[in-house]
Amino acid sequence: MTTMLSATDLRRTVKSGSMTTDILHGCNLELHGGGLTAVVGHSGSGKSSLLMCLSGLDEPTSGTVTINGQDIYRQSASRRASMLRTEIGFVFQQYNLVPFLTVEENIALPFQLDRAKVPRDTVTQLIESFGLGHRRRAPARTLSGGEQQRTALCRALARRPGIVFADEPTGALDSQSTGIVLHTLRRMADEGQMIVMVTHDLEAAAFADTVIVMHDGRTVDTFGRTTSQELLGIMSGLRA
Numbered sequence: 001m002t003t004m005l006s007a008t009d010l011r012r013t014v015k016s017g018s019m020t021t022d023i024l025h026g027c028n029l030e031l032h033g034g035g036l037t038a039v040v041g042h043s044g045s046g047k048s049s050l051l052m053c054l055s056g057l058d059e060p061t062s063g064t065v066t067i068n069g070q071d072i073y074r075q076s077a078s079r080r081a082s083m084l085r086t087e088i089g090f091v092f093q094q095y096n097l098v099p100f101l102t103v104e105e106n107i108a109l110p111f112q113l114d115r116a117k118v119p120r121d122t123v124t125q126l127i128e129s130f131g132l133g134h135r136r137r138a139p140a141r142t143l144s145g146g147e148q149q150r151t152a153l154c155r156a157l158a159r160r161p162g163i164v165f166a167d168e169p170t171g172a173l174d175s176q177s178t179g180i181v182l183h184t185l186r187r188m189a190d191e192g193q194m195i196v197m198v199t200h201d202l203e204a205a206a207f208a209d210t211v212i213v214m215h216d217g218r219t220v221d222t223f224g225r226t227t228s229q230e231l232l233g234i235m236s237g238l239r240a
């Protein structure tokens, strides 16, 4: 089954003392099937907040998020937890690796916690695709930031969840590693994996099938494949 993701009129308000801040106020999207989607927007426009709401990690104040027609915030806590484990993968800006486990062991860990068989061939293919073959037996605490980021991507993708959400997946990478990651994400999307990434890098967004533009807590536009130059023009038209 190809995964479908939709969000309708998502709003997220946070309260701190007597202060109320609307960080999302009107986000809508509809994505069908696999493919790579990029969420772009100026700093503070709400990209990471949107990703947290879409992925089931932060309940919106109002609005709905559906995955394959199921409203994820209207499920029981145990059902939502199970959806998070089986249907959704997330790569955070902090990579959340276990420092004393190796690259391979970190990727295998979610399977072991679920008492599931580790798909060794998939793990090996991912490690090679993301250029980590020479570091596979290195403990995570010895990895560079970019290597940690790529290990976290492998860990999320190894389970082949319906959707992988990634917050700035190339944020800590040099240009060579950025190229490896984007080409690998592009290939996986072509093979049917749905990937939704937040990025401030318009060159990275140009790899996506769909580009969602955020501004001031709202999704303001959606484009098909586009170039970084076109995106630069669109972004400069938005008030920073």
Ligand SMILES: Nc1ncnc2c1ncn2[C@@H]1O[C@H](COP(=O)(O)OP(=O)(O)OP(=O)(O)O)[C@@H](O)[C@H]1O
Binding pocket: 014, 021, 023, 041, 042, 043, 044, 045, 046, 047, 048, 049, 050, 200
């Ligand atoms: N828990 C919170 N409490 C108060 N304000 C918050 C909270 N979370 C986010 N914000 C504010 O909401 C706005 C959107 O934040 P968010 O991190 O989603 O933006 P972003 O587009 O991902 O930014 P960046 O590109 O800089 O990472 C920012 O102004 C941020 O300071």
